[in-house]
Amino acid sequence: MKLRCWLLAGFIGLGLTTPVHAWGQEDRSNYNNKMALLGVLLEGAKERAQDHGDIETLCLLLGIGADVTANYVNTAPNSQQINQRLVAMNNDLNMCITMLQKTALKP
Secondary structure, three states: OHHHHHHHHHHHHHOOOOOOOOOOHHHHHHHHHHHHHHHHHHHHHHHHHHHHOOHHHHHHHHHHHHHHHHHHHHHOOOOHHHHHHHHHHHHHHHHHHHHHHHHHHOO
16 A cells, blocks of 8 residues: 555656646657656556556666656756756655665565
């Protein structure tokens, strides 16, 4: 139950499908397309984590999303919206990695 609460709360802040308006049209479209695809993959990973304990895949996809977003932060470093999104994504990734480490230590 604790895992489900964390997953639901963490992904609210992720906001993968919210369009970003700070870059040129082509950059924004590329970013939004990547994040929309990643959002679909994350939905499946959330279900696998809840049903089968596959936290590794979830953490991997969160890391990919944070990396894609970090690359776009380099394109628009003054965008407050994307910087806030990156902070939230990194927080979600850190919580996922912590959860992964805790489950790996259990006998």
